[in-house]
Amino acid sequence: MKRRRRKKRSIKYVRLAVLLTILIVGVFVMIKGYEDYVKKMFRSKVKPEEVVALDIAKHQYNWERLIEIDGKRYYVYEDESYSKFGIDVSKHQKHIDWKKVKDSGVEFAMIRLGHRGYESGAISLDPTFKYNLKEAMKQGIQVGVYFFSQAITLEEAIEEAEFVLKHIKHYNLDFEIVFDMENIHGKTARIDSLSNQQRTDFAIGFCQRVMAEDHKCMIYGNYHWLNGYFQLDRLANYPFWIAHYSDKLNFEYQLKMWQYTDSLTIDGIEGPVDANIYFDKEN
The missing domain is CATH 3.20.20.80 (Glycosidases)
Structure with missing residues (x-):
């Protein structure tokens, strides 16, 4: 009976570890994806002409x-x-x-x-x-x-x-x-x-x-x-x-x-x- 309980606990811990790993990986992917999105968004808003404009006479x-x-x-x-x-x-x-x-x-x-x-x-x-x-x-x-x-x-x-x-x-x-x-x-x-x-x-x-x-x-x-x-x-x-x-x-x-x-x-x-x-x- 004790062995079965230990086995069940081990399986439970393994499942929790797997779920926690999936959650961490998921959060990382979400953060990485958001960072890529933000970078892409700002790249699209910075127009080339805005940079060139800095060189005109002041x-x-x-x-x-x-x-x-x-x-x-x-x-x-x-x-x-x-x-x-x-x-x-x-x-x-x-x-x-x-x-x-x-x-x-x-x-x-x-x-x-x-x-x-x-x-x-x-x-x-x-x-x-x-x-x-x-x-x-x-x-x-x-x-x-x-x-x-x-x-x-x-x-x-x-x-x-x-x-x-x-x-x-x-x-x-x-x-x-x-x-x-x-x-x-x-x-x-x-x-x-x-x-x-x-x-x-x-x-x-x-x-x-x-x-x-x-x-x-x-x-x-x-x-x-x-x-x-x-x-x-x-x-x-x-x-x-x-x-x-x-x-x-x-x-x-x-x-x-x-x-x-x-x-x-x-x-x-x-x-x-x-x-x-x-x-x-x-x-």
Whole structure:
């Protein structure tokens, strides 16, 4: 009887040892598989263009030379200003009193000309565009325009450029025409499935078309968007308009304009407005 019990116990221990071995091996395989998955996932997210982008020219701005007066920022060196202060507006600012805006110290305005629907793909003119452009110019405020792109083909990007050219042909712009492609937070947009190369191709196509008519072109975005969803090195020949709401800019490459807040109060405008500093020259 004792021998049988010992035998049963031995078999029981062997089974437990086998089960424990299987469990350990299974856990190891799961961990190894997860590590391989994570490595694969990160390899797929690190785009080659992000590495190449590190080699493009960097700006030489010294942010210690940045001063702020009543929310307006200026880049000053040895008592000389190397910048202009401005705003960007669209229908969201409703009716604007441009005389009051001018008297408040605004030197330039980037005005939304239009947009393409992120679902429908239809192109629309901003209903306040003509009023804003004419009234800002009447007050002696320098102007540029931007277009909100949702192009999913090169043909659509060029169509957007043609749309902009059509509506500015009777005006002399002081500042650039801006390509503004953005994702739509919390919603599905038609550009979501585009590759970095496609977004870059469309930005270049847009800019080349407007530059063919002797206009300057600029590309808008924040650092995360431009560096993560475009081939940044291919855009190095175009000036950047960077959105970053902070005291110091986190974008190290060459740029022309910095949108530093979306909540400035300006006399003549109902509600908050985006504020920008445009760099005339570097020092």
